[in-house]
Amino acid sequence: MTCGHCERAVTQAVQGVDPDATVRIDRGTGRVEVGNTDADRAALTSAIAEEGYAVAP
Template sequence: MSQQTFTVQGMTCGHCERAVQTAIKTLDPQAEVRIDRAQNLVEVNTAQPREAVAAAIREEGYQVAA
């Protein structure tokens, strides 16, 4: 597993946080997800490739900084 940090734009409420967390957990049920909405940060501890996690977040409609 590796620690990955993403800057995610567009998370404005608790529902947004849950959507991002659910997308990541669907990709990897074992993932550990921490979200800091105030800083636009999503920290993920997962075995999945970084691009796969970013794609899952983007599919929910959020922007992920490169």
């Protein structure tokens, strides 16, 4: 992720799975932290991957 558009895309993908989820992104490291959710990790991973971003365990 290199820009605000990337951050918005990932945030919207996560919140598409769980609208109450909180998303914190560190552009420098490419790390995404998702909180306040009981959503399945696989569903969140899939939503982010569908936006075109690689997801590592």
